[in-house]
Amino acid sequence: MSSKAEKYMELNNHSFPKDDWYYGYYYDMKKICHNCARCGNCRWTDPYEMKEARFGKGCPTNAYHLFDGYSCQGKMDVILGVLDGRLNYDNNEKLLDVIYACDTCGACDAMCKRSRDTEPLKVFLDMRAKLVEDGQLLPQHMPIIDSMKKEDNTMMGKKADRGNWAKDLKVKDLSKETAEVCFHAGCQISFNQNLWKVGQTAIKILQKMGVDVGILDKAEACCGGKAYDMGYRGQYTTMAENNLNAWKTAKVKTVITACSDCYFAFKKLYADQGSEVQVYHLVEYIDKMIKEGKVQFTKSVPLKVCYHDPCHLGRRTDDYTPGKAISGVYDPPRNILKSIPGIEFVEMFRIKEYAWCCGSGGGVREAYPEFSQFTADERIIEAIATGAEAIVTACPWCEAQFNESVDRQNERLKVYDIIELVDQAL
């Protein structure tokens, strides 16, 4: 027992509590599950910020599946049941579903932390790793993992085609040259032709800013973040090592990416691999350049926009410290949008640490397409309710989800990556 606990036990007449858990927070999977009080906060968005009942829910999984088993609280009960031996993998069809049909957005985690010292999302991710270790694999995940293993991407594309988005660009190839900054496109930009423009625009703008930037081209590998979120820690580690080695070889000091999933992996996960590379999301870099006066917007972009906070750029990047404010990259994109002439900026109802997910994370886009579509559709409905003409985001996965949703719902809402509006204004 810690000396602090001993001191407090003495003050408390040696009665309660005996466990170090209560004196200073530490992570313990079972304790966190056991201490869930079933308060239900995890299903909703923050009441201080709730402006509309229609957009009051915080958890896409519970909103879609409805049964509490799929909520944060329910998952913790189920996980506790497994850890305590009350539930086993046989004869429980829905057990895998409960754990995997979650986009790991972290909205529940943010709400739970409002009044508790706890990390439910970490518990869910660790449970996925345990399921994978125990051989409880979701068949729908297999194509993604196979694609990562064989072709270094999550998109079932050919590795040889990875650099096609940049084929018409004059940019350093870091597999052959060196540069200070590596622009990491990520799997979605690399293999989704509709989003090539994001990568192309990013390079154009970085070069305009005088940045010594290169790309790994075909040698670029998936960040591994999706593998991590799905529970395939081994695969994630392989991808991380590949990227770290490639950066080392190319003498890269800084990595910039336009993908929030990659940003999360590099910034948060790779630190555990000993990475010392500085990591920026493009919005951070551009915001920095604006503040330093190195970017001047000369054209007006007359458009009413709202901004979607990608989970992996926001609350997922937080390094949890009990009592400290949840961090995330929320202000830079807003600063950028507000400094573009002509832009009329309106906030959505669920923003920043309470933003509603786009529905692509956690392997859900691939494994639970209906649920994924429901989540994206909800966000588009919310965007339309603000009166905005366009929804802007800073993640190609979110952008892909929203493009598909707008088509599905036959809406006229435009979907942009923030870099596109920056380009229009330069």
Place this chain on the structure above:
Amino acid sequence: MPYGDDKHQLILNELVNILGERYVEDDKAIMEAYYRDSLTLSEAAQGRHEFIVLPGTVEDVQQIFKLANRYQFPVSISGSGMMQALCNAVPGYDYWCFIDPKRLNTLKVDPKNMYVEVGAYVSLGQVQAEALKYGLFHGVPGASTSSIAVGHSMFQQIAWTCWRTGTARNILAAEWVLPTGELVYTGSLAAGGDDPCWGEGPGPDPHGIYRGHLGNLGTYGVMTKLWLKLWPIPGRFTQWPSNGVPQPEKKSQLPEKYFRTFPINFPNQKAAVEAMIAMGKAEIGGYLLKFGPWDYVCWYTKSMEEFWEEWFSDYWMDVKFNWHSVVIGLWGFAGPKQTDYEEKVMNQIIKEFGGHVMPEPYLTKIRNCFQPNIIRDAHRHRFTRLGRPVLTGSTIDSMLDTLRSAKEDIKIKDSVTPPLGVMGPQLKFWPYDFGHAAWTEIDALAEKSDEFEELAMHSITPAQVKDAFEQDTFYCQLMAALNLVGPKYYNVDQLFGRIKVALDPNNIANPTRMLNVKAWLESEARKASGIEEEADGPGSMAF
């Protein structure tokens, strides 16, 4: 429990016929998410449902109850599920079917007449978000805005603001599915038409039956809709002020001319209660609560570490043992002059009863938490930042009688301290209707452990029941223990017990406990000496 036998399959098929496959579950992993709540009793009881169903309409709910009567299986319902044990809906019998009301989510505000129509699964946060657009609000309980409005109303609507807005009299009308599956409307809807707020029709109205702790979690059927009174918020602002900073640094500053909160220490329990009675007679305050220091410290500290630093600070050690704290929120419903006037009256009362407003920095720390959270509390279960609270006593009674009855509850707490944490001698309550009645509880801090859960189930609970029986008070932890009510509430339990039998002849609606306490205590005593007891099925009623 013969899970999966022929009867189980039969019921499952019938439920699927009514609702469709998507809205019926019997998978054990899903059941696992519904068995426990915030209280130790549910964890110790370890009951499991056999079916979870999601009805989408009032007709669905009716059909479920009709099915339950036909095949004799128990049905219960919960809102957010935080208080299943307190309201005694821990599943204890075979084929237990739980209604998850998530699809019943109508929400309509009538700003002109100041009421809201809510379905069975609308959160108070949602009600407030919509009501505030018109400068209106609805009270919130300690269980916070994620409480479900209907569930909260069935639990007597014990909101923080029921000091002024009252309790379940804010229910204007109800759409009520009886345990037989029949449908009734109450309030002005009972007279026909679609106007829910002009009062009650001629003749008897069942308004009082389902509220006030006697009808919740499905004991008397299910409320699929309620029409609830809304109140004008002082200042009639329409946007909730938030500094927008990520929590836990998030702050909300209500306009000071309309909202002023004062935590006050009194030299003893009697002085604190009498001061509250005086404040009630003076009709001041938007809310008035008697809290123990644990609540204050839990609420304003942002981490476990910070809690313990504060809890064992000199100031709070002094308050814990030497003072009795009350917190009042002065609300200027009629304008800033009302707030000023009430502050003067409050100061006179404080002086008369030997109290003092808590000094800085505690005044500001508590004010910053309480002021906004009384309306939009998201701190739900802040006290489970560490451990778990256990109620070693809870009653509903007049404030003065609470002083009498709570003494025994404090003795129960002291008898099991350790292992319960030392909390000081304070009892906690929040009064209704300017102090005409109060919900009281003795909270104790407990570690989450098997040892403690055993203690709670087999030592604390029987002691509380025995004490309530002997003290003739309303024991709130077993809601359907209808032969226990406080001396100020006459023998209404006799009437309600018979109404239960009439409404639910097959005893399928949250049927667990219609307790003959004497018989139950004798049964517990036999179990303690190793004599095995047979479990009663849902059809039996020991009353």
